[in-house]
Amino acid sequence: MMNKLKIERRTSNTSNTLINNNRAEITDVLIAGAGISGLVAGLCLHRAGFSVRIHERAQKLEETGFGVNLQPYCVKLLYELGLESEMNEAGICNNKAVFYSSHGQFVYQDPRGLDAGYKWPMYSLHRGRFQQLLLRHVHEEMGAEVVRLGQKLVTFRLQPHHVEVDFMNSITGDIDTERAKVLLAADGINSTVRKILYPDEGPPLWQGITMWRGVTRMDKLYLDGRTMIFAGNPDDRQLIVYPVSEQLVNWAFTVRIQEPGVRPAPVATDWHHLGHIEDVLPLLWNIKLDFLDIDNLVNSSIIVNQFHVTDRNPLPRWTYDRVTLIGDAAHPMSPYGGNGASQAIIDARDLLLAFRTHGITPTGLEKYDQLRRTVSQSYILAAREFGPEKILKIVAERSPFGFQNLSEVISSEEIDETFSVYRKQVNWNAEKLNQEPALF
Template sequence: MDGRAVVVGGGIGGLAAAIGLRRVGWEVTVVERASTLADAGAGISLAANGLRALDALGVGGAVRQASRGQYTGGTRTPDGRWLTRMDGAVLERAVGTPIVGIPRATLHRLLREALPAEALLTGSHVGSVRQTGPRTVHVTCGDTVLDADLVVAADGIGSKVRGLLFPAHPGPVHSGSTVLRAITERAVDLRTDFELTWGHGAEFGHIAFHDGRAEWHAVLDLPAGTRFADPVAELRRRFRTWHEPIPALLDATRPTAVLHHDVDELRTPLPSYAVGRIALLGDAAHAMTPHLGQGACQALEDAVTLAAALASGPTVDAALVRYDAERRPRSQAVARAARQAGRMGQRLSHPLAVAVRNTMMRLTPSSAATRMILRHHDWTPPHLR
């Protein structure tokens, strides 16, 4: 089965969906409101499920080449003591790959390069998406009207298309946290590939890249809309007593390079990821908190599953029923697990609760911790012809 598809949104999920649809014979146009498709995000970790999805899309090798494996690291307390150690080699033996770290802009570029330039319609705002018949959807972009057999809404957490499909849904809500992140301007002397440090209502972490630079992030329990005139100075103040390399990472960062976003989530699950011939994908369908590092990986799973369902048919409607049945339970379960991980990790602030958690983490066998990770990472993609 083939046809014409319009993908609304040119982020990681939207580009991946376009690649997958083209691989199974569909004609695809990606509509993106930004005039230039260049992701401004900092860095990203990709687990085995995300990498396997990229393999199915034909870009896994290029992504691995541009990534750095996360073999060493773990979770620490602000004074530097280890709560858990990470052994990437164990994960690699279990699922065939370690977790990898890559600049988000690099991943975005590699996905763009897998599509022909004519498939990307940039600088276009989607005005409306309407199913005008049993088999046709109209997408208006200014004076342009695109007719499609399928529309994929990959327009992010604030999805306009989701709002059109589910006007009574409450939409995204603030999780109670805000995140600041950046990539260092220069290489930093790091002893580990990946770290998280948990304090009281705060988290600081880093991902090392293959060129010696690193992405760092700081998650703080703060009201929505909180912003700082000098974010690096504010973080130096808040984390002044925390262990190295946190001060070194901040010292290697330009204040203008810091991105600051409130952490929102789609806390009320959607009743379906498909309405008529319109499918929701990625954050538009299941925006989650970042505490498991699974947001992009789940979007990549969505993209491959959608393409495989459409490849096997027998109709678009049947394929979307299958897509919803396969993706909604898993992605919503991961979103719940991410929320719970935040409550037990970064968001935990009571001193007694923090002490109990830390003790339990130190006493948990590494094998049990690995099994918990594999619960989300060990996913096998469907075959794309």
Template sequence: MNALTRKGSPGPAGIARIGVLGGGIAGLTMAVALRNAGLDCVVFEQAPRVETAGLGLQITPNASRLLARLGVGEAVDAVATQPLSIDVHRWDDGHRLARTPLGEACVETFGAPYYTVHRADLQQLLLRVLPTDTVRLGRRCVAVRCASDSVTAVFADGAEATFDVLVGADGIGSVARRALADDVRRFSGQVAYRGLVPADALPEWQGEPRVRGWFGPAQHCVCYPVSGGRFISLTAMTPDATVSVSEDSPAAQWNAPAGPAEDGAAPAASLARAAAEAYDGWDPLVRKLLQSAAALSLWRLNDRDPLPRWSRSRLTLIGDAAHPMLPFRAQGANQAIEDAVVLTDCLRQADDVQTALCRYEELRLTRTTRIQLSSRESAEVFHLGDGDLQLERDRDMPERWALRNNEWLFGYRAESAALA
């Protein structure tokens, strides 16, 4: 009998037990995909409550088509925005360097929309389609034990839970990852000021939903509408020369690929002043964005080096636990959604767990590694200093940022990968 038995299947094996560590976008998408495939799972989230905070995400066609396949496409469409384009501007005078058309052009080219959405809105709609007992809150996993025929999660309160398959969707600080690799997180040298700006603070953008970015020496800024256009999500990256603590030191807090620096505890006024100083001399619209944010948080931008494998015995990884990446290609959440769909298809089709997990790695490792490394390289291109190299980049931008050049990224069909 198949090692992963569908709901209602006869036989002594019953329904396979699948556990998911982490209740973020990766873990919740995994749970929805498994449920749609007729496979039971339970999700363990360390937070005591479902978070409603957060900022924006860009959901690109390679992931939005998967959300539609999972049955939440209409719900996403109701809370998200479809931007008309990605506009890239020069840092000081705001001159537009390139425009990538999105909207209907994106749907026509890739068969799916490009969305900007508030992270909490996406998380909530994924939760709503799951049975109420799927997600267990306040359950912090502190260790994972692998055996040949099972895998066990050990929790902070001493409780244990044993599964036929355990999926680590627990972020860059993944406990599950420790069972596979003894690696460390890597600080990029960049921090990000992030915040939400009321859309009516920039009336000149009303009716013009776009992803807007400004590229300048050593740093850049990006913004886009979320929450149905009521707010603008802002991220302003800048170098941080003050960080000297090791990434894995107890003095540092590293809870996500872009984790809050020092628990995000810096006073709001001091963050606003620091952001204004970092962007002194930039396009007035950038400074207006920073000044209009109700509050800013400061995040360190981290990733890890790609792993050669994600699985051991009956344990595997998805999302930031598997391939934490810098945000410069806006693919972190999108790749987690791809992971969840491909892993579910592999589990559904295989005759045994090990075959399923090996197949999943084969299908995902090359692609996510390419995106991880491309995200690092993008920082160098975005942050060129004034001079000949920057002028050459700017001249090439209209061609490089053409929509068709995103075929490898946006046109990828994860829903067909396991069928090949």
């Protein structure tokens, strides 16, 4: 952990680097990163009356990426921010997740969203489209000048009453210094701020599984057009399919390529690394679904990416004085269970709750840390155990060649108990959520 209050400035190696150190204005909250967590945090804090600036290292925010799932517990907040109608236009309200063996044999159907008793649906939508939706609201409500692109965080220095943050212009290499009461690091799994706070942590962690992801256009969606599909064994080979719009389907295929066990990732985590269809198809031969042409689904993909499934160990602390971590910078988790983006959104809610009580102060950040860190840890660990998809691992290990009767492999009571344990582990509780007061 960083043990010095003052961090030395890092500057460009370019000899003509310009350092702008004359900004007198002190913003309430400075956010590093314009991903989902940074944009939602910005909207929440602005709505509460705080001044916010957002700096993003990318020079342009394009509508790229794949599917993202938003659980009811975060959709509640998004509705309170006034996003309901646009989310309905942008995504799909999936109402169930259905689990199949690799042989296409039905195992379990798990209701989601409204069908699970929540007052709010579960959404699946294109990540890039969702980010653009959030960015549009930031521009409309806060002003286009609030988000500055092409600004890479280099370092920060803690002062008695504020934090100074150096950003490098990605084109010129010039350094610009911003001042704020607090810094929120929403800079992702490869967070610069996290690396400053924990210089010995090393790269993200890997459990020996690689993933291909794709998006395919379909004139007619499979089944009822509102169903998530999980088929196979998450500890070996598994296919995940779900619609993200009325004509787009997201698919993900995971394959174990090394033995189980947590180890440093052999390459940097890059979710934009291009994959190849010809590498995927030979691996899919043993997964069958009567209602879906899997080969055509993959062959027709608009784009395919490939990357290792990674996360990081939970930290003993996110907050250091006037600096804290949010989103994937704080709690990157593997995709099993589909909670990563939803947890990033809940970070924004609890930040605001802490600030309302303690102000924009180090004490407020410490309270946020207490509210979120232990809770998010349970999601990280649950995802390492494959989340609700663990049921398919159990079935595959007991019946590798399929089954005549599911009850001979696993009882309905054991299935129900497996899902019940997971729901408790990640606090999926419709009755409790339905009674929570609105944030705004």
